Amino acid sequence: MKAMVLIKPEPIEKSPLKYTEMPKPDPNRNEIRIKVKTCGVCHTDLHEIEGDLPVKKQSLIPGHEIIGIVDKCGENVNNFSNGDRVGVPWLFxxxxKCKYCKRGQENLCDEAKFTGYHVNGGYAEYMVVPSNYAYHIPKVFSDAEAAPLMCAGVIGYRSLRMSQIKPGETLGLFGFGASAHIVIQIAKFWNCEVFVFTRSKNHQEHAKKLGASWVGTSKDTPPKKIDRAISFVPSGLIIHDILRVLDKGGTLAINAVHLTDIPAIPWDLIYYERQIISVANTTRQDAIEFLKLAGEIPIKTEIHAYNLKEANVALQDLKNSKFNGAAVLVMDEN
Ligand SMILES: [Zn+2]
Ligand SMILES: [Zn+2]
Known part of the structure; x- marks a missing residue:
């Protein structure tokens, strides 16, 4: 099979992913093999490829927003059959057994493995996954539309939950990429007012189209304070700006797998029971709840298609905010 393989982390401008012929993986008894149709391109892939995250596997195939068709089942698999359409997210x-897993926080498990990080992912024609960590995809979505749901969508949904948002409250979104463009649709569905803070004029326009009632940069002051905030920005410098506009009793959820240091926080910015919480990975429950909700709304994802071979270009475009929404690799039909 063909795959885009990372040999050594390097800046994406050097095109570190190599188009390579690899053996087709075989599922073990608890796994399914998937013929990949589409795979979303996520900021986490960029962090892996550029070496912001520690290397967990040599000759890695990245990609954890996978949509495809089951083409082989291990002998113990009973929840999927050949021909089923499935999605695979970050949690592999x-x-x-650990205390985190037992209390519903498998996203924090020390033994957790992540797709396209500890094990090969979806920048390839085939991949394997334990059948208990794959999901049926609502019919309303095409293969390309569904791909960004698997990470940008699921982690966005978890971030919303972690922000403790309630219907009717005001939500601030900081950064407006793949995840935020899905989050805003859920928040609007829940009758929340949404303010979007981003420097990109394109992203500001996109946010307005999706129902933001105010857009600006993190240095601007919105018409009123926000009850909940979600930051998608990988810089700790923005945290002060966010706390400045967060109301008393408000919560800031930080959705970032990698963040630069947060400067010392003056007490005034955090006093009055403001809370900051990081969001780390996702659980199977998050994926199940989110996919159901996504189908009901239904979420409209804005996608930009690239060929498998163009993965380096897709990641460069992502780094430079060249498009609205999400980049998706679409496999050739054969
Ligand atoms: Zn565990
Ligand atoms: Zn991701």
Missing amino acids: SACG
Whole structure:
């Protein structure tokens, strides 16, 4: 099979992913093999490829927003059959035994493995995954539209939950990429007012189209304070700006797998029971709840298609905010 393989982390401008012929993986008894149709391109892939995250596997195939068709089932698999359409997210497996797993926080499991990080992912024609960590995809979505749901969508949904948002409250979104463009649709569905803070004029326009009632940069002051905030920005410098506009009793959820240091926070910015929480990975429950909700709304994802071979270009475009919404690799039909 063909795959885009990372040999050594390097700046994406050097095109570190190499188009390579690899053996087709075989599922073990608890796994399914998937013929990949589409795979979303996520900021986390960029962090892996550029070396912001520690290397977990040599000759890695990245990609954790996978939509495809089951083409082979291990002998113990009973929840999928050949021909089923499935999605695979970032959480590839968890131990199921530790205290985190037992209390519903498998996203924090020390033994958790992540798709396209500890194990090969979806920048390839085939991949394997434990059948208990794959999901049926609502019919309303095409393969390309569904791909960004698997990470940008699921983690966005978890971020919303972690922000403790309630219907009717005011939500601030900081950064407006793949995840935020899905989050805003859920928030609007829940009758929340949404303010969007981003420097990109394109992203500001996109946010307005999707229902933001105010857009600006993190240095601007919105018409009123926000009850909840979600930051998608990988810089700790923005945290002060966010706290400045966060109301008393408000919560800031930071959705970032990698963040630069947060400067010392003056007490005035955090006093009055403001809370900051980081969002780390996702659980199977998040994926199940979110995919159901996404189908009901239904979420409209804005996607930009690239060929598998163009993965380096897609990641460069992502880094430079060249498009609205999400980049998706679409496999050739054969
Ligand atoms: Zn565990
Ligand atoms: Zn991701």
